[in-house]
Amino acid sequence: MMQTLTRTKPITAATEDGDEHGLARSLSGMDLTLLGIGAIIGAGIFVLTGVAAATKAGPALSLSFVMGALACGFAALVYAEFASTVPLSGSAYTYTYVTLGELPAWIIGWDLILEYALACATVAIGWSGYFLRLLEGVGIHLPVALTQAPGQGGLINLPAFAIMFLISGLLALGVRQTSLVNALIVVLKLAVIGLFVYVAVPHTEPTNWQPFMPFGLSGVMAGAGLIFFAYIGFDAVSTAAEEAKNPQRDMPIGIIASLVVCTLIYIAVTVVLTGIAPYTTLNVSDPMAFALAQVGERFAAGATAIGAVAGLTSVLLVMMYGQTRVFFAMSRDGLLPKAFSTVHPRTRTPARTILATGLLIAVAAALVPIQEVASLVNVGTLAAFIMVSIAVLYLRRTQPDIHRPFRTPFMPWTPILAIVCCSALIASLDAVTLWRFVAWMAAGVVLYFVYARRHSVLGQL
Structure with a gap:
């Protein structure tokens, strides 16, 4: 039994699988960096900075971003080694399969x-809110029944459903098209962030930074635990290894550059933000x-709202990309139904997986009033x-x-240090969150024994 549970997939076999299934290798180092920026600069900077400053860290939120960046920085160096050694879809899933076992x-x-899935659904709901605010700014008011989920006074969050549907369609067209659209969006939102800093700096008041750490060091850590949502984008970059031109x-x-650039942007924005308004x-x-x-x-406030819509769009694009590549990798190994690893002969993307998962997430975003996830x-x-x-x-030793x-x-x-920093951030989260996570993991273990273990390709060799 233990040999079955810990069986590992040889790295050479994993690489051969990647060559056989033939995803298109069309992404450069710059494309990967922009994918990372597209995923990292989004909800964290346009949404979570406010609540994290007001309720967790105060003006010391910039230190929270530094703490989050340290944890991510150590992890990014680890991911970079794996992504160059095992250049395949699946990110942490694939790296664990070739080392620790099934x-x-x-x-x-x-x-x-x-x-x-949760990241996509919640960002889609946030996108809907910003989009509706922009429509109201030009005099367009959609009925509540079409903008709120059941339980919130409406029937369906139509904008959230629509953006997920459009993102899925774009991803299905091909990774090259996805990368181009993401690059254009990244340029737009970086320009908006630059405008924010340029306009806001003259309005900064040093008194707004006092007290600098109103909630103490525990508040800084709690803030880091909350805004860590902002940094998950580089994980999505690692899922693109099988579509990179020269992954080694x-x-x-892509992983390291996107993390460094985004950390500097986050620190600059939080310092200025807490300087122009009391936290x-x-x-x-x-x-x-x-x-x-x-x-x-x-005017700058309106432009910032446009940047937020653009920023959240690129986050959805890259997160949805990462989701489908994890599904693809797990399906290829037989742990999920084989239909999810079928590659479209023309677009060379797992189009069926993209459309199916996109539809499920779109329905969740449209109908479920998801809060604080x-x-x-x-x-x-x-x-x-x-x-x-x-x-x-483990791999270095074996x-x-x-x-x-x-x-x-x-x-x-x-x-x-990555393990220590990440463990400290987990410890800063509330108990309810941890218990929900444990419940989800327990359900996954049950599903493994009911389906995945019996259908594993490795187990049939």
């Missing part, structure tokens, strides 16, 4: 399914636009980071001579 891989894959070189570039006033859904409006910069997404991401860090330590185009520096301390 059951741990299934558990982390099940974890990633939760992470990406480009994957480390106690920022517990709103659109903190950047709100703060600019408070200091009389109405960012923390559940965070615990799933942190768990994946911990598992990958353990896996790289296969020390395998070719590693990128090697995690300062071994074994880098993955150990």
Whole structure:
């Protein structure tokens, strides 16, 4: 029994599977960096900065982003080694399968399914709110029945459904088209963020930064646990390894560069944001636009709302991309139905998987009044980071001579620090979130024994 649960997929066999199924290798290092920025710069900066500053960290939110970046930085170096050594779809799921075994891989894959699905659904709902605010700004008012989920006074959140449907259609067309659209959106939202900083700096008041740490160090850590949602994008970059032109070189570039750029942007924005408005006033859904409006910069506030819509669109695009690639990898291994690993002969994308998962998430976003699930997404991401860090330590010991185009520096301390930092952030989350996560994992273990273990391709060899 134990041999079955811990059976590992040889790296050579995994690579052969990737060649056989033939996803299109068309992404460069710059494309991967922009994918990371597209996923990282979104809800975290346009939505969560306000609530995190007002209720968790105060002006010290910039330190929360530093703490989150440290945990991500250590994990990013670990991911970069795996992504260059095992350049396949599936991210943490695949890395765990070739090192720790099938059951741990299934558990982390099940974890990633939760992470990406909840992230997509909640961001779609947030996108709907910003989009409706833009429509109202030009005098268009949709009926409540079409803009709110049942239980919130409506029948369906139509904008949330529509954006998920459109994102799914774009992803099904091909990764090259997806990358181009993402790049255009990233340029737009970076321009908007630049405008925010440029306009806001003259309005900063040093008194707004006092007290700097009103909730103490525990508040800084709690803030990091909340805004960690902002950093899960680089995990999605690692799911693109099978579609990178030169994954051994480009994957480390995309993962590390996107994390560094986004961390600098987050710190700059949070310093300026808490400088132009008292942190106690920022517990709103659109903190950047709100703060600019408070200091009389109405035009810049409107532009920021447009940037938020663009930012959330690219987050949906990359998160949905990551979700479908995890499904694809698990299906190819037989742990999910084979239909999910079918590649369209023309677009060379798992179109069936994209459309099916996109429809399910669109329905959830349209009909379920999802509240405060960012923390559940965070615990799933942190768990994946911990598992990958353990896996790289294990692979270094069991296969020390395998070719590693990128090697995690300062071994074994880098993955150990990733484990410690991620564990500290998990500990900062509330008990209800942790129990929900445990329940989801327990359901996954049951499903493994009922279906996945019996249909595993590795088990039939």
